[in-house]
Each structure stands twice: as C-alpha cells, then as structure tokens.
Amino acid sequence: MAAQQVVPSPHLVTPVTKLSGQPVNRCYQCHKCTAGCPVTAAMDLMPHQVVRYVQLGLEEDLLKSKTIWQCAACRTCISRCPNGIDIAAINDALKQRALARGIQPALPEVAAFHQVFLASAKSKGRVHELGMMIAFKLKTSTYLQDVPLGLKMFRRRKLRLLPEGIKNRQRFRALLQGEKGGQQ
Numbered sequence: 001m002a003a004q005q006v007v008p009s010p011h012l013v014t015p016v017t018k019l020s021g022q023p024v025n026r027c028y029q030c031h032k033c034t035a036g037c038p039v040t041a042a043m044d045l046m047p048h049q050v051v052r053y054v055q056l057g058l059e060e061d062l063l064k065s066k067t068i069w070q071c072a073a074c075r076t077c078i079s080r081c082p083n084g085i086d087i088a089a090i091n092d093a094l095k096q097r098a099l100a101r102g103i104q105p106a107l108p109e110v111a112a113f114h115q116v117f118l119a120s121a122k123s124k125g126r127v128h129e130l131g132m133m134i135a136f137k138l139k140t141s142t143y144l145q146d147v148p149l150g151l152k153m154f155r156r157r158k159l160r161l162l163p164e165g166i167k168n169r170q171r172f173r174a175l176l177q178g179e180k181g182g183q184q
C-alpha cells in the first residue's frame, strides 16, 4: 500500500511552543526520548512522533491520540533530550487544545481525572483530594469503585474533610493568567 502523503503545515508550532514553553523546532528526531520513555507500550504515538507531528501540523492525529493522555509526566524524556525538550509539557498543551475544541478524549477516564484535578487546584491553589475524588466519581459514574481504599485513607487521615488554600494566592492567580494567555 502506498504511504499517505503528508503536506507539512507549521501552524501548530507557534501555539504549542507558546503554551508548553518548549522549543519544538529544535527537535531533530534523534529518538532518545522514545528510547527512554517507560510508557511506550501503551502509546499509539511515540514521544518523538508527538514532536514531529507538531512540526508537521498534524493536529487531528495528535488531539485524538491516546498518547497525550497516557503520558505519565515522568520527564525521563527531558533528561535524555539533547535539546532539553519536555514532551510532558507538550502533551499538556495538546490536552488543553483537545479540551478547548471539545474533542472526545481517547482515554475518557484519564481526561476526567485531569479536569477534576485542575479544577480542584485552581479553586484553592492546592488539590483537595476528597473533593476531587467525589467529582471524579460523579463524572465517570464509578461511585462504589475504590470505596474500601477511600475509607482506609480516611481512617489514616490521608483525606482532609475540608479544602485548604495556599498563602500566596496572588502569585498563583498570575500563573493561571499566564497559562490562559498562552492558549490559542
């Protein structure tokens, strides 16, 4: 079968570079990131391909991929990359673009967790685990799953009943504003 011809389009490079803070155009496809990534067996696009697809403007393939949700953000890739490219940050930028465009995530439960985690962190500057897990259970209709574990954590005082905020809320808000400014 003849290979599909790709017409490169650089339209994605600027917004993803801005949103992720990563020098996407410096990647020269050495594959060191992929060689060290512990999650490739579960990915449908390899880490080096994520960067290449951004360079080529293959946005639909990226935003519908499992990889952007599967990335464990372990940052092994940045420690190996000769150009200091953090692919977890690129995946985060792509997740934001997928959610902003209303694209059905390839891994809905991971996407739901991502959303409730961010909402919880944004509201007080610190994640409230109990509130976040309740929101996650409601979002995914997995009400009773993990109840024994939750009770065990509660008994060991690992789950706070009430949320707590952080001291420097102003700085945190400024960081969030920066994030919004980067979205396009």
Ligand code: SF4
Binding pocket: 026, 027, 028, 029, 030, 031, 032, 033, 034, 047, 048, 051, 080, 081, 082, 083, 084, 085
């Ligand atoms: S290690 Fe860095 S330069 Fe090499 S392919 Fe991965 S992102 Fe590109």
Ligand code: SF4
Binding pocket: 033, 036, 037, 038, 039, 047, 070, 071, 072, 073, 074, 075, 076, 077, 078, 087, 088
């Ligand atoms: S941060 Fe993501 S892409 Fe990079 S090595 Fe870890 S799992 Fe792989």
